[in-house]
Amino acid sequence: MYFELAKRMSGLEVSKLRQELRKNMERKDTIPFGFGNPAMESYPVETLKEISDVIYENEPEKFLKYGQTSGFQNLRISLLDRLNNNYSLKHDNHEVVISSGSSQAMDLIVKILCNEGDIVICESQTFNGCVNAIRSYNAIPEGIPMDESGESIDLEILEERLKKDTQKKIKMIYTIPTFHNPLGTSMPIKKREKLVELANKYKIFIFEDDPYGDLIYSGEMLPKLKSFDKEGWVIFVGSFSKNLAPAARIAYVYAHKDITEPFIAAKGDADTHTNMYWQCMADEFIRNFRFDDHIQYLKELYGKKCQLMIKKLNKYCRPHLSFIDPKGGFFITCKMDSTINHRIFMEKLLNKKVIVVPGNLMSVNGTGFEDNFRLSFASPTEEEICQGIKLIGEALEESKY
Ligand SMILES: Cc1ncc(COP(=O)(O)O)c(C=O)c1O
Structure with missing residues (x-):
């Protein structure tokens, strides 16, 4: 070099x-x-053209001037409603903040939570972007294998590992519990409950990465890990990359305010705010163009x-x-x-x-x-x-x- x-x-x-x-x-x-x-x-494409005309007609200033770091307020409210209506997620002292893709959410969450040398547990095969985000702050990604069913990180191995972490280096578990990338699998409901229980017991965060959650083709919709969370250890992250367009670069973090507040501070330094045009497009789609x-x-x-x-x-x-x-x-x-x-x-x-x-x-x-x-x-x-x-x-x- x-x-x-x-x-x-x-x-x-x-x-x-x-x-x-x-x-x-x-x-x-x-x-x-x-x-x-x-x-x-x-x-x-046709619907997006129509929506674009509407938002240009309504108030183009909304997406032409600087926006708020936490995200376009209307979209934050639409997403809160959607998480509540579609996934029964409703927690006290929680809010939605918008990020520039879930990749940025991961980057900023590691930035605000992990010191150098802290460990983030992942499924041993996982989305590369998250592994890179962890490494970029000199934190350490550590893989735990899937259990025999192949559908869940091995919770026994995980608990043994957590017990041995006497120096409290393990800060977070990064997981894709629903329609995993690359495995395609989904964690069964009992194991979801158990995983959140472990996070509570050992006081570590869970990053629930859920870009594919809406895209279910058969079987029962499984509850989000976040729905078992009573204490705020689960940080839920959804994205519009797979259900609208990846180039829109919009994702959202649903978490306790004690996480979203430092998140907003870090995001302000990173990029001021996420692209306002696409935030307005997504909000208008959800409110008036039958996104579901x-x-x-x-x-x-x-x-x-x-x-x-x-x-x-x-x-x-x-x-x-x-x-x-x-x-x-x-x-x-x-x-x-x-x-x-x-x-x-x-x-x-x-x-x-x-x-x-x-x-x-x-x-x-x-x-x-x-x-x-x-x-x-x-x-x-x-x-x-x-x-x-x-x-x-x-x-x-x-x-x-
Ligand atoms: C599990 C997972 N998380 C995050 C991402 C990145 O999503 P975004 O485009 O919202 O940054 C992907 C993209 O493939 C993914 O598979």
Whole structure:
């Protein structure tokens, strides 16, 4: 490196996942199972044009001048109502504040809670963005494996770890309990309750990352971890990235005011406020343009793609792949059986121009999980799903020991 950077940059590098995806994104001829992007047809372009006309007509000053750091007040109220009506979340001394994506929420929460050397527990495969945010403050992400069901962080291992933390270094648990990225799984209700109980008992925070929570395709809607929280240890974070548009960069933190107040102070220093145009757009959508009908459309769109992918995986990839049928979200993680040479398999897939995310790229340590990979069923077309899964089946056959 030609320039000497601050010490805090020593553990940070551009995400391998993003580099890999960016490289492949430039190729037009690939089957895109790697991306976490929504489907092109999911964007409600005509409705957004209409909403944009309305907000320009009403009071454009609202989104042209500087806004409040805590977020556009109307949107904060709309979101509070929505969390209450749709998810029965209503807590004393809590509020919603808007952030520039859940990625910024994670960055600022680590900034306000973690000292250097503090530990944040994560599921051992998780969303890279959170791992980078933790490292950027010289805090330490520590993976805990999933339990036998594959649906929840192993709560026994977690409790043993918490018991051993005599120096109180563990500050927070970062978790994606609903439609996990990359696993696609959801934590069962009893385990949700138990996890919040542990957070209360050991006085550590939980960051409940919930960008996929609205996108449920089958089964019962599970209560948020936040709904079990009586003392304010759970910080709930929702996002408009997967149910509206990631480029809007709007997410929201629902938490105790003793967290949101320092959060707002830190956010003021970071970016003054989140983009006001998109905050006004989202608020108008929720209030006057039947946002929940749009969510219903997304559930049908993605539910169909998800079922198609499962059907094709069953047809072309059994018995060499095992996977959990996700009830929502964007992802399925597939595990190869011991007859498959995974290194050869990944090479074959690249030759066939099928882009997946190898398991090690989503590991907290950056290693392990070479026998699994993540597929997204959200952005590929139905034709790409059919063709791509068939090619995966062929690659498996060609990669046997
Ligand atoms: C679990 C999880 N959290 C956060 C994000 C980032 O969301 P945002 O666009 O709101 O920053 C993603 C994006 O893929 C994600 O999968």
